Amino acid sequence: MKIEQLDVGQGLILAPIAGVTGLPFRKIAKGCGADLVFTEMISAAALIRNPRRSETYFMSRDDARPVAAQIFGADPHEMAHAAAFLSEEPVDLIDINMGCPVKKVIRSGAGAALLQDRPRASAIIRAVVRASRIPVTVKLRSGWDASEICAVEIAQAAEAEGVSAVTLHPRTRTQAFQGRSNWEHIRQVKEAVKIPVIGNGDVQTPADAKRMLLQTGCDGVMIGRAALGNPWIFSRIRAFLMTGEALPPPDPQTIMRTLIEHLTLEASLVGEARAVLRMRKFAAWYARGLHGAARFRHRVNGVTGYAEFCETAQDYFSMLTLQSDVTEPCHGRKQTPVV
Numbered sequence: 450m451k452i453e454q455l456d457v458g459q460g461l462i463l464a465p466i467a468g469v470t471g472l473p474f475r476k477i478a479k480g481c482g483a484d485l486v487f488t489e490m491i492s493a494a495a496l497i498r499n500p501r502r503s504e505t506y507f508m509s510r511d512d513a514r515p516v517a518a519q520i521f522g523a524d525p526h527e528m529a530h531a532a533a534f535l536s537e538e539p540v541d542l543i544d545i546n547m548g549c550p551v552k553k554v555i556r557s558g559a560g561a562a563l564l565q566d567r568p569r570a571s572a573i574i575r576a577v578v579r580a581s582r583i584p585v586t587v588k589l590r591s592g593w594d595a596s597e598i599c600a601v602e603i604a605q606a607a608e609a610e611g612v613s614a615v616t617l618h619p620r621t622r623t624q625a626f627q628g629r630s631n632w633e634h635i636r637q638v639k640e641a642v643k644i645p646v647i648g649n650g651d652v653q654t655p656a657d658a659k660r661m662l663l664q665t666g667c668d669g670v671m672i673g674r675a676a677l678g679n680p681w682i683f684s685r686i687r688a689f690l691m692t693g694e695a696l697p698p699p700d701p702q703t704i705m706r707t708l709i710e711h712l713t714l715e716a717s718l719v720g721e722a723r724a725v726l727r728m729r730k731f732a733a734w735y736a737r738g739l740h741g742a743a744r745f746r747h748r749v750n751g752v753t754g755y756a757e758f759c760e761t762a763q764d765y766f767s768m769l770t771l772q773s774d775v776t777e778p779c780h781g782r783k784q785t786p787v788v
């Protein structure tokens with residue numbers, strides 16, 4: 450997959466997730482096979498008010514690229530300003546958020562509110578494309594509600610304004626994250642535009658990714674929730690697409706090394722004390738489905754120092770390794786179904 454001149458490999462993409470897809474997790478996902486990673490959404494207004502305060506959201510390194518910096522806002526001038534600023538930073542794409550369902554964002558006229566205000570949506574896209582020196586993409590939902598499905602019209606308008614790719618999460622704003630995403634909308638958008646289309650929504654396994662590609666014809670697959678604590682999903686999808694092979698889930702030692710690498714990356718950004726707090730939710734995700742995960746979560750939540758965090762992780766995952774030596778081949782984790 451290519452977005453303009455940018456090589457996006459097989460189009461396996463880490464979704465923007467607020468509070469999660471900071472530089473440490475983006476780097477880990479990249480190391481586990483993601484072809485492109487997204488920052489969480491960045492307020493254009495906050496960015497132009499004080500760019501250095503927003504820097505933690507978009508800072509990058511070579512081993513965490515290519516990266517798309519996602520911005521949100523309701524004012525075309527602010528959005529253009531933010532895009533011009535970011536296109537001088539080490540990022541590869543500017544993505545416009547047109548899907549966030551959160552009330553505070555909607556009330557400001559941004560995110561999914563733009564699905565109901567086409568003139569403003571077009572003005573924002575036009576301004577951002579003009580101001581940006583790197584390719585611009587748009588991530589949207591199917592529409593405001595079931596009676597107002599507008600993904601095809603918005604994708605066509607975005608293409609006409611010079612956008613280089615679109616991502617569709619085919620749920621409506623009123624659905625938020627309920628129900629199933631409707632992949633048929635991805636197929637319709639793919640048929641309606643010439644620019645690359647990235648499909649998103651409910652891809653949990655390598656087989657889901659293959660099904661989405663086949664059913665919709667989309668060029669890339671974006672994965673959000675299924676990558677939490679499970680960045681290996683990218684290499685597992687790649688293997689499955691290329692050879693049909695269902696790779697086994699990672700063993701406990703691999704999970705432990707990744708968890709500690711993740712902690713170390715966080716610590717280098719925000720210091721050890723804050724990193725340990727931030728890593729509580731990630732630790733819970735890395736241990737999800739493993740034997741004794743609840744007790745491990747409980748222990749991690751009581752940890753305050755970096756060394757103690759590492760020791761707790763080593764104790765827990767070594768115990769799982771010992772168990773899995775006896776109970777092979779499941780490594781203690783319920784096998785993720787591949788088909």
Ligand SMILES: Cc1cc2nc3c(=O)[nH]c(=O)nc-3n(C[C@H](O)[C@H](O)[C@H](O)COP(=O)(O)O)c2cc1C
Nearest residue numbers: 464465466467489490588618650651652672673674
């Ligand atoms: C906690 C959370 C935070 C999210 N933050 C963002 C965001 O900042 N920007 C965005 O475009 N989408 C955001 N999303 C939506 C995801 O990018 C994705 O579209 C959605 O989760 C569907 O994909 P999935 O089924 O693979 O998770 C968020 C989703 C969740 C669950």
